[in-house]
Amino acid sequence: xxxxxxxxxxxxxxxKSYIFAxxxxxxxxxxxxxxxxxxxxxxxxxxxxxxxxxxxxxxxxFTGLLTALVSPLVNHLxxxxxxIDMLPIILIKSSLIAIAAGYIAQRTQQIKLQHLLLVIxxxxxxxxxxxxxxxxxxxxxxxxxxxxxxxxxxxxxxxxYFLKAIAKW
Numbered sequence: 799x800x801x802x803x804x805x806x807x808x809x810x811x812x813x814k815s816y817i818f819a820x821x822x823x824x825x826x827x828x829x830x831x832x833x834x835x836x837x838x839x840x841x842x843x844x845x846x847x848x849x850x851x852x853x854x855x856x857x858x859x860f861t862g863l864l865t866a867l868v869s870p871l872v873n874h875l876x877x878x879x880x881x882i883d884m885l886p887i888i889l890i891k892s893s894l895i896a897i898a899a900g901y902i903a904q905r906t907q908q909i910k911l912q913h914l915l916l917v918i919x920x921x922x923x924x925x926x927x928x929x930x931x932x933x934x935x936x937x938x939x940x941x942x943x944x945x946x947x948x949x950x951x952x953x954x955x956x957x958x959y960f961l962k963a964i965a966k967w
Contacts, residue, residue: 803965805903807858818857819864825849826869830879840879844942844949846870850892851917851957854899855909856964862896887932891925891942909961914954922950 808815826849833839840846846869854862870888873879880888898917906913922942930939943950 803907803909804967805856805858805907805909807900807904808861809858810860815857815861815864819853819861819868822849822853822861822865823869823872825852826865827873827876830873831877834879838945841941841945842948843952844946846873846880846888847892847895847921847949848953848956850895851899851914851953852960852964854896855903855914855917855957855961856967858904859897859900862900863893866892866896887925887929890928891921894921894924909958909965911954911958914957914961918950918953 808818826846829845829848830840833843833845836842850862850866850869853865867889870880870885870892874882874885895917898920899914902913902917903909925942926939930936933939937944
């Protein structure tokens with residue numbers, strides 16, 4: 799039996815969009831800082847994408863995109879991470895996850911593992927192509943999958959359970 803869920807599509811004119819985005823940006827600042835305490839934590843756990851996925855899936859494309867664009871920029875300004883040469887790639891992948899998550903959630907109105915898997919496959923696949931076109935390096939383009947597989951699993955299962963936990967908000 800499917801539990802009751804509330805998924806939103808907040809608009810740019812709604813103050814709630816900015817409040818929720820601010821909360822998710824804070825999460826996208828704290829989580830990377832925690833994971834960077836581990837060796838290669840950022841490259842392995844891909845923390846900058848986690849709350850963008852949640853924001854877009856739960857509150858829509860606008861809130862997700864706001865989170866996707868502000869999080870890496872604030873992290874870079876405060877901590878120098880992501881590095882300036884990686885910033886365009888992170889911004890592209892973050893935007894892709896926000897668009898895909900918001901779209902899938904709006905279309906399905908359900909939280910299911912296969913929906914999150916589709917979102918992750920889309921942003922990683924298109925993101926790899928973009929990264930290859932930017933860097934010219936196949937190995938760099940494959941890094942999120944090679945090194946970041948634990949982060950992809952975290953996004954899939956952690957995202958699913960986090961969304962389920964806040965399903966009725």
